[in-house]
Amino acid sequence: MDDFVSQVSGVSALAEPARRALYLYVAAQPEAVSRDQAAEGVGLPRHTAKFHLDKLVDEGLLDTEYRRLTGRRGPGAGRPTKLYRRSAREVAVTLPPRHYDLAGRILARAVDASAREGVPVLEAVQHAAAEFGHRLAAEAQPCEGGATPLDDIAATLAEHGYEPRVQDGVLVLANCPFHALAREHTTLVCGMNLHLITAMLHELGRTEVQARLAPAPGRCCVTLAEQPKQ
Known part of the structure; x- marks a missing residue:
């Protein structure tokens, strides 16, 4: 903010x-x-x-x-x-928030890995997204004590423009930071989002929360929910 x-x-x-x-x-x-x-x-x-x-x-x-x-x-x-x-400062404001710079860094890392190591591009994108997910979560501000698992991940996702909202026990993301790319390259970008957010969950130690693809109009394709206790 x-x-x-x-x-x-x-x-x-x-x-x-x-x-x-x-x-x-x-x-x-x-x-x-x-x-x-x-x-x-x-x-x-x-x-x-x-x-x-x-x-x-x-x-x-x-x-x-x-x-x-x-x-x-x-x-x-x-x-x-x-x-x-x-100055060297870059200023860009989009409403709702978009983070095409992050998408660009992920895709550039993936293309580089694919060219050097012969990894399929889709696999390289998913791996790069996971790397950035771990990094972003590691840099996140710790959530206040007593937060639920969904509150914890919501605070981290809010820092990166996802606009998280809990609805009926499910964390939905009202905004996709890569919206324009997702419209034209849905499978690629939704997979990138899923691997990015899943890596965040692991980095935050919130393994009881699962991210899954659940596309719907007007929001990010990923939703999160706590897994039922065995």
């Missing part, structure tokens, strides 16, 4: 026309630029450009550095100039 708020804040910072113009100008330059250069480039007063540039820095959209533009050094060379350049 904190990451989502940060992403939205970064995008909303660009809604202001002057700020957006400055960001696009700085991003288009091959080198970092001064506030005077940026102000002239977009036709703004210097003090206005300074205000908006520093707001973009606060939002993590621009980085700063200090350098003497004249190349002079030593006494009399003057103070270094504050320069602005686009």
Whole structure:
């Protein structure tokens, strides 16, 4: 949630026309630029450009550095100039949340493994999805004490955009983070989701919960439920 708020804040910072113009100008330059250069480039007063540039820095959209533009050094060379350049931060907001970057990493890992080891692509995708499932669960924030098994896995899945909801003892996932891919490559992506979530369950030690494929319109193809005690 904190990451989502940060992403939205970064995008909303660009809604202001002057700020957006400055960001696009700085991003288009091959080198970092001064506030005077940026102000002239977009036709703004210097003090206005300074205000908006520093707001973009606060939002993590621009980085700063200090350098003497004249190349002079030593006494009399003057103070270094504050320069602005686009930051390396990537900002993307989708509603409902999508995580195509995660799908891309899984598929890239699978293609690489398939090419190197001769593993069938579908098997490689499932194996890569399981690897990422273990990793994501290992990095998850521990659930508060007293949580039920379904609450535990729901908290982890919520961090990755699945929108889990318990309905009649079954954990359904109201959102598929790979929605567009799932529409075009249903078997591949649903299998990827199943292996990813199953690996999460194992990593969290929730072996009493079983994930299975149960496709239905308007939600993820995977559902989870506690297995009946023997």
